[in-house]
Amino acid sequence: ETGVTQSPTHLIKTRGQQVTLRCSSQSGHNTVSWYQQALGQGPQFIFQYYREEENGRGNFPPRFSGLQFPNYSSELNVNALELDDSALYLCASSLGAGELFFGEGSRLTVL
Amino acid sequence: GNSVTQMEGPVTLSEEAFLTINCTYTATGYPSLFWYVQYPGEGLQLLLKATKADDKGSNKGFEATYRKETTSFHLEKGSVQVSDSAVYFCALSDRNGNNRKLIWGLGTSLAVNP
Numbered sequence: 001e002t003g004v005t006q007s008p009t010h011l012i013k014t015r016g017q018q019v020t021l022r023c024s025s026q027s028g029h030n031t032v033s034w035y036q037q038a039l040g041q042g043p044q045f046i047f048q049y050y051r052e053e054e055n056g057r058g059n060f061p062p063r064f065s066g067l068q069f070p071n072y073s074s075e076l077n078v079n080a081l082e083l084d085d086s087a088l089y090l091c092a093s094s095l096g097a098g099e100l101f102f103g104e105g106s107r108l109t110v111l
Numbered sequence: 112g113n114s115v116t117q118m119e120g121p122v123t124l125s126e127e128a129f130l131t132i133n134c135t136y137t138a139t140g141y142p143s144l145f146w147y148v149q150y151p152g153e154g155l156q157l158l159l160k161a162t163k164a165d166d167k168g169s170n171k172g173f174e175a176t177y178r179k180e181t182t183s184f185h186l187e188k189g190s191v192q193v194s195d196s197a198v199y200f201c202a203l204s205d206r207n208g209n210n211r212k213l214i215w216g217l218g219t220s221l222a223v224n225p
Contacts, residue, residue: 048211094211097206102156
């Protein structure tokens with residue numbers, strides 16, 4: 001059974017740029033959730049995708065967007081990067097509303 | 112809205128000491144409660160969970176009991192090891208139909224010295 005994998009593991013961008021983060025869900029899972037974890041904080045829910053549709057969204061601006069593909073993998077896109085977007089971005093997959101399984105995260109630094 | 116409050120760290124203990132990390136929550140309905148652990152350089156791992164009042168979750172010597180009357184889910188371990196050094200997060204599940212999101216505490220860093 002393959003776990004949740006995220007890429008890239010680390011990346012550096014400058015303000016105003018755009019970034020795409022990728023997540024492969026665990027085999028058999030049809031739901032992907034994204035979380036932002038700032039340094040020293042708990043994760044904050046960004047949004048969730050279920051069967052390729054957004055199925056819940058946290059308090060993040062529209063420049064945070066996502067996609068889920070037919071194989072249930074997912075992308076998180078962030079436009080017009082700001083310094084405060086620097087964080088660890090976590091992807092979690094699940095079967096519907098079942099237990100979440102997390103990847104190791106993508107650490108984004110915005111300069 | 113729903114929220115989770117956990118004790119601030121860092122917590123520093125000697126090996127074989129008793130550990131308690133406090134967690135209280137505010138929620139409507141009957142959420143599930145979780146403890147996750149994040150080891151250095153690794154992702155979040157589910158440590159234990161409880162889905163209803165008076166349930167006790169346990170794993171790897173850690174325990175937590177879902178106390179509805181005190182809205183608490185304190186994490187305990189009788190004898191910590193150096194390998195338990197990590198950040199511990201308390202979380203509750205906010206479920207709306209097929210959407211499930213976790214609401215997290217800020218995390219408590221634990222350092223265990225030999």
